[in-house]
Amino acid sequence: MDMHTVVVGTSGTTADDVVAVARHGARVELSTAAVDALAASRLIVDALAAKPEPVYGVSTGFGALASRHISTELRAQLQRNIVRSHAAGMGPRVEREVVRALMFLRLKTVASGHTGVRLEVAQTMADVLNAGITPVVHEYGSLGCSGDLAPLSHCALTLMGEGEAEGPDGTVRPAGELLAAHGITPVELREKEGLALLNGTDGMLGMLVMALADLRNLYTSADITAALSLEALLGTEKVLAPELHAIRPHPGQGVSADNMLRVLAGSGLTGHHQDDAPRVQDAYSVRCAPQVNGAGRDTLDYAAVVAGRELASAVDNPVVLPDGRVESNGNFHGAPVAYVLDFLAIVAADLGSICERRTDRLLDKHRSHGLPPFLADDAGVDSGLMIAQYTQAALVSEMKRLAVPASADSIPSSAMQEDHVSMGWSAARKLRTAVDNLTRIVAVELYAATRAVELRAAEGLVPAPASQAAVAALRAAGAEGPGPDRFLAPDLAAADTFVREGRLVAAVEPVTGPLA
Numbered sequence: 001m002d003m004h005t006v007v008v009g010t011s012g013t014t015a016d017d018v019v020a021v022a023r024h025g026a027r028v029e030l031s032t033a034a035v036d037a038l039a040a041s042r043l044i045v046d047a048l049a050a051k052p053e054p055v056y057g058v059s060t061g062f063g064a065l066a067s068r069h070i071s072t073e074l075r076a077q078l079q080r081n082i083v084r085s086h087a088a089g090m091g092p093r094v095e096r097e098v099v100r101a102l103m104f105l106r107l108k109t110v111a112s113g114h115t116g117v118r119l120e121v122a123q124t125m126a127d128v129l130n131a132g133i134t135p136v137v138h139e140y141g142s143l144g145c146s147g148d149l150a151p152l153s154h155c156a157l158t159l160m161g162e163g164e165a166e167g168p169d170g171t172v173r174p175a176g177e178l179l180a181a182h183g184i185t186p187v188e189l190r191e192k193e194g195l196a197l198l199n200g201t202d203g204m205l206g207m208l209v210m211a212l213a214d215l216r217n218l219y220t221s222a223d224i225t226a227a228l229s230l231e232a233l234l235g236t237e238k239v240l241a242p243e244l245h246a247i248r249p250h251p252g253q254g255v256s257a258d259n260m261l262r263v264l265a266g267s268g269l270t271g272h273h274q275d276d277a278p279r280v281q282d283a284y285s286v287r288c289a290p291q292v293n294g295a296g297r298d299t300l301d302y303a304a305v306v307a308g309r310e311l312a313s314a315v316d317n318p319v320v321l322p323d324g325r326v327e328s329n330g331n332f333h334g335a336p337v338a339y340v341l342d343f344l345a346i347v348a349a350d351l352g353s354i355c356e357r358r359t360d361r362l363l364d365k366h367r368s369h370g371l372p373p374f375l376a377d378d379a380g381v382d383s384g385l386m387i388a389q390y391t392q393a394a395l396v397s398e399m400k401r402l403a404v405p406a407s408a409d410s411i412p413s414s415a416m417q418e419d420h421v422s423m424g425w426s427a428a429r430k431l432r433t434a435v436d437n438l439t440r441i442v443a444v445e446l447y448a449a450t451r452a453v454e455l456r457a458a459e460g461l462v463p464a465p466a467s468q469a470a471v472a473a474l475r476a477a478g479a480e481g482p483g484p485d486r487f488l489a490p491d492l493a494a495a496d497t498f499v500r501e502g503r504l505v506a507a508v509e510p511v512t513g514p515l516a
Contacts, residue, residue: 006027055318222445352396
């Protein structure tokens with residue numbers, strides 16, 4: 001567990017804090033302002049609970065059953081029941097980092113003072129996170145409206161000491177046993193608290209934040225691999241000139257072109273070796289890399305704006321307002337988050353597609369400008385990277401299927417009370433798969449491009465210093481260079497890990513300076 005501590009206040013949180021808690025085990029504590037806000041909002045809820053007039057979420061049923069007034073003696077049972085009945089997820093377990101993000105973001109909203117939850121409930125949420133206890137949450141159960149209901153319910157169930165959870169040692173045990181082992185007392189939910197623990201976009205938001213972090217690394221990595229492919233194909237770097245991108249001022253395009261230009265600085269391969277096969281222009285997958293990578297970068301920036309707004313939000317229904325009103329609303333609808341999750345799946349698919357096209361070009365003797373077929377040592381006896389490209393192509397094909405938007409679908413629920421839903425959780429789940437696949441696709445291009453650069457170097461041509469640094473670091477990481485055929489999967493796995501951990505970017509930046 002990371003000893004870094006994230007302080008949860010009343011006005012949202014940051015993407016960096018989400019990643020720190022979800023992935024790196026940062027500790028969580030409530031600020032003094034949050035403690036005060038929790039107490040103030042609870043006074044309002046308690047006052048309303050004492051009145052005879054029904055208030056949604058405080059003294060009524062939920063969803064299509066909201067018209068029933070619930071008597072005082074049944075309200076604690078009502079809150080327990082909503083958690084138990086809504087913890088109805090099915091399918092494989094969701095990853096630990098997703099569940100931690102889910103719990104942390106729900107705590108963020110609870111701490112805002114807009115939910116009416118008591119301090120002891122919020123503190124228990126923090127204690128569970130700090131103990132490394134992770135509720136068992138399942139793949140299916142959220143429609144992305146009225147919040148990520150089933151996933152959040154499984155988390156709330158753990159707070160009650162019920163259901164199953166994973167301990168810090170990775171063992172799944174009854175949640176009550178884990179709480180007891182860490183000295184945590186299960187919560188007894190009161191008016192509104194069960195509902196407040198379930199009504200949020202926290203799962204889809206957490207996955208969006210982590211996808212953005214991963215995609216930032218992948219887009220910078222893809223700028224590097226595009227530059228390596230351009231270099232290996234003896235292309236021209238003139239298309240990367242800043243003045244060309246200034247006249248079409250999409251921000252991401254200029255950033256990607258600058259990244260590529262810095263990787264190629266000092267290359268002895270680019271633009272000078274076309275005598276045997278003159279060409280006026282490089283293929284689109286090479287020449288238009290900044291335009292495609294850059295458009296994806298701009299989409300990431302828009303998605304980050306949406307994520308930032310959602311991180312600053314208090315999503316619950318009903319909400320406690322500063323003037324003492326408790327009002328119903330529709331802020332739990334996941335449409336804003338669902339749309340950008342789908343947008344990111346689309347640009348990820350297209351980035352994977354252009355990476356694969358460059359890889360295929362490197363392997364095709366008719367288009368690689370003198371490289372051996374499939375970059376093989378003895379073509380015919382050796383198959384080289386032929387099947388590595390097959391694997392990459394299969395991944396690209398799946399990426400295209402994953403790019404089909406989930407948010408364009410809706411299925412009615414709750415006896416037609418919840419008759420339009422966002423499917424944001426589904427959009428987030430498929431984006432995680434897309435990001436995972438994209439990492440492998442970029443890794444295959446890297447592996448092919450570095451082999452091609454080394455083959456050029458063997459001919460006496462001098463690669464760019466940044467290219468040499470990338471090759472050396474990848475080889476040190478266990479992905480071997482040119483030679484006779486060998487068991488290839490371990491090399492590709494090493495390249496995958498190299499990209500996934502950000503080591504490609506780290507390898508070239510001492511030469512290029514920081515890349516965007």
